[in-house]
Amino acid sequence: MIDLSNKLRPTSLDTFVGQSHIIGKEKALYKLIKQKEIPHLFFYGKPGTGKTTLAKIIAREINTDYYYFNATSIKVEDLRKVFDKYKGSLIKPLIFIDEVHRLSKNQQEVLLPIMENYDAIIIGASTENPFFTLTSAIRSRAFLYEFKAFTKEEMNKILYIALKDIDITLTNEAKEYLITSSSGDARAMLTLLNFAYKVSKDIDLTLLKELRENVIGDGVSSSDTHYDLASAMIKSLRGSNIDAALYYMSRLINGGESVDFITRRLVIFASEDIGNANPNALNLAVNTMIACNKIGYPESRIILSQCAIYLASSPKSNSAYKAVNKALQQIKDGKILDIPKHLDSQHIGYLYPHDFGGYVEQKYLKEDLNLYNNSNIGFEKTLNDWLDKIKNKKED
Secondary structure: OOOHHHHOOOOOHHHOOOOHHHHOOOOHHHHHHHOOOOOEEEEEEOOOOOHHHHHHHHHHHOOOOEEEEEOOOOOHHHHHHHHHHOOOOOOOOEEEEEOHHHOOHHHHHHHHHHHHHOOOEEEEEEOOOOOOOOOHHHHOOEEEEEEOOOOHHHHHHHHHHHHHOOOOEEOHHHHHHHHHOOOOOHHHHHHHHHHHHHHOOEEOHHHHHHHOOOOOOOOOOOOOOHHHHHHHHHHHHHOOOHHHHHHHHHHHHHOOOOHHHHHHHHHHHHHHHHHHHOOHHHHHHHHHHHHHHHHOOOOHHHHHHHHHHHHHHOOOOOHHHHHHHHHHHHHHOOOOOOOOHHHOOOOOOOOOHHHHOOOOOOOOOOOOOOOOOOOOOOHHHHHHHHHHHHOOOOOO
């Protein structure tokens, strides 16, 4: 029986569907591939969008040896064996590393001299943006490209090619479901078609739904949905709309989004948008992150729900967020103030507040900067009161 995913895998740039923003015929990368001048590359994006396929096409285009590794199981000695094999050779092998965001610092250090000397072409791929997990030294020697989910038109084109030379009867409803339920993942679409074909040459909607009851979630890595859903969730939390926040969060969960991705954003939100208006929000968000990463799905959905409801219901203040941004901006603009002598490491002339009942007037900055403006919302009002009491000020 035919395996459509492998049968239809493109073998040249001309037959590759999608990612025209990267390898359209007028794009720089396309021209470099045709000139056989291949830089080190890192691809990231949703599964089934052609990352591995393009790496294989590049190896074929430049007629070089191709090696596949997965960062979850890669061993440094295995990499060294490949590099040693080509030492002194005119051949530059193409090393493809999947799940590249999981490379350890030690593994990246092994790649660095190879990339620096261009002894091999390194291409990495990931469903997650590897920018923050790759060292700056690695990033400076490579180009990073995002692979977008296939559009409906591109999925139609791939399906047309798949059906072209195969004896299959496909209803209009089945065709629509094949495309829409795959959420821009061509491999998922062809896998569903392939196994439906193993059951029957006459494929209808009922058969497809027996194999795939639900639409593949769109929470993972598609630029059109991954960050848009996260953005919608945060904006709903900021707007204190519990139902909307839960809905968008559930879309992420249903899409297979990692608890790490969701909880990181909840923690950031708790500090950026709630801050000291309710300091406990940050505690709850951090505990949610710890608990969810220990427990995982499906139970983590309950903890995430509890946290989201709490954050949406909390008073909001971005005073801390604005204050640190203002401080950083002033520093970037060149405001570098000398440290007053009594505050430096010599302590000469420093007045120890505890010797004065907890507070004593003294200069901490060479000039007033007015960075922090208390919003007087929620617990921030209490902090204001505390400061007044500490400084022996009377309320009006």
